[in-house]
Amino acid sequence: MQTPVPPKAPRGATTAASSARLSALAAALLLASCAVGPDYERPLVRVPAVFKESGDWATATPSDREPRPDWWMIFGNLELDRLQHEAALANQDIRVAEARYRQSVASVDSVRASFFPTLDAGAAVTRSSNSTVGLRLPPTTNDSLTLSASWVPDLWGAVRRNFEESKANAQASQANLGAAVLTVQSTLALDYFALRVADEQQRLLEEAAEAYAKSLELTESRYRGGVAARTDVTQAQAQLEAIRAQAIDAGIQRGQLEHAIAVLLGRAPADFSVARQGFDIATPPVPQALPARLLERRPDVAAAERAAAAANAQIGVAESAWFPSLTISASGGYRAPSGANLVSAPFRTWTLGPALAETLFDAGARGAAVRSAEAGYDAAAAGYRKAVLSALQNVEDNLLALHLLAQEVERQDAAVVAAQESLRLVTNQYKAGTVSYLNVITAQTTELTDRITALNLRGRQLSATVQLITALGGDWPGLSPPALSAR
Secondary structure: OOOOOOOOOOOHHHHHHHHHHHHHHHHHHHOOOOOOOOOOOOOOOOOEOOOOOOOOOOOOOOOOOOOOOOHHHHHHHHHHHHHHHHHHOOOOOHHHHHHHHHHHHHHHHHHHHHHHEEEEEEEEEEEEEOOOOOOOOOEEEEEEEEEEEEEOOOOOOOOHHHHHHHHHHHHHHHHHHHHHHHHHHHHHHHHHHHHHHHHHHHHHHHHHHHHHHHHHHHHHHHHHHOOOOOOHHHHHHHHHHHHHHHHHHHHHHHHHHHHHHHHOOOEEEEOOOOOOOOOOOOOOOOOOOOOOHHHOOHHHHHHHHHHHHHHHHHHHHHHHHHOEEEEEEEEEEHHHHOOOOOOHHHHEEEEEEEEOOOOOOOOHHHHHHHHHHHHHEEEEEEEHHHHHHHHHHHHHHHHHHHHHHHHHHHHHHHHHHHHHHHHHHHEEEEEEHHOOOOHHHHHHHHHHHHHHHHHHHHHHHHHHHHHOOOOOOOOOOOOOOOOEEEE
């Protein structure tokens, strides 16, 4: 049915109507300036003025999205540098995090679209039949062409709060991507250093097996000469076979670490191998004073803070449900019998008008939604505070470890020197026949144990250094790598 065209209003009436529309628009814009729900403020966390185990500390503005240096280069190892770049391109955890970040960015764009009206167009051909009492009308065919628009003004800020939430979630997702990258980098460095320690331990065991084989030859020679007892020979054989078994067993850990590195690089373990090398990786010195790098650089802390911001915005979304929603819609087009001149004035149709809707009774659902959102924010804020405290603990733990490990390495190196001298003296005494072979076995075992302990301590130093850099967000002041070495 064609909608009649209303008669043209007088100029005065038009002006009055225009003024009324402008007043209504101004009122709507004034209302739209309101956004229900609390504005976000970062949860307060008490941060100490200094690290317990180090120097100066001060709270600073977060900068987790700033570029990070290739921190692993401070170890000066060319192979580790090559592996890190390969992992950045092929690691599957990084790809998952990157895809989720792109997904969250798309969600922000989707919510942003809610600020604008929607516009639809349609065309249709319909055939229908009508009848009245005692009279059956023949079927008719009608063509139609329509264009419609609708807009829901953001009177109470629900869309804005939704946008705040989606944007904060996207920022948290970006921080999670940074955390995934940093985790892969640190895990790869830890596995690589552990692999090099395993290589060196296997070399020490193989070297000890060669020394024990010579001791066995010496003992057998002395036995044949009637100087040593048969028990000395059997003890030397038992010691040699035991150390050979340990050397074989050391290959298990080495192989598993190689497999772990392959997975970090996005490869099948069967397609990857690392050649054995000696252990000559030095632990870089830690700065005497560490400024405010933790809250600035750690992506997991930034992600927790952005999660709190998103939860706060959700409170406003829930509170906006208490208020009515306004929809402004308009449509226009043409509808005419098939075959007629469709696009002409007699067949023009249009509609225009607002619609106001309000929920009068929901059995407490809206109040429950608000309470749920408030509880969600409290949980997110507590999670952020916990992330900060855990980050502080990570830094303190590794600063303490590096400080005490340096002292322990110094003492252990002295123990190795003493054990080597003891072994030399006991071996000479055994050759002179003044001590039993049991003394030689004890001295050899002590010397090897002390050397392996010293090696493991150096591995722990490297591990604590990597974990400290990770705790500081992948950076520390004055980070300058030495010349890269192939080993």
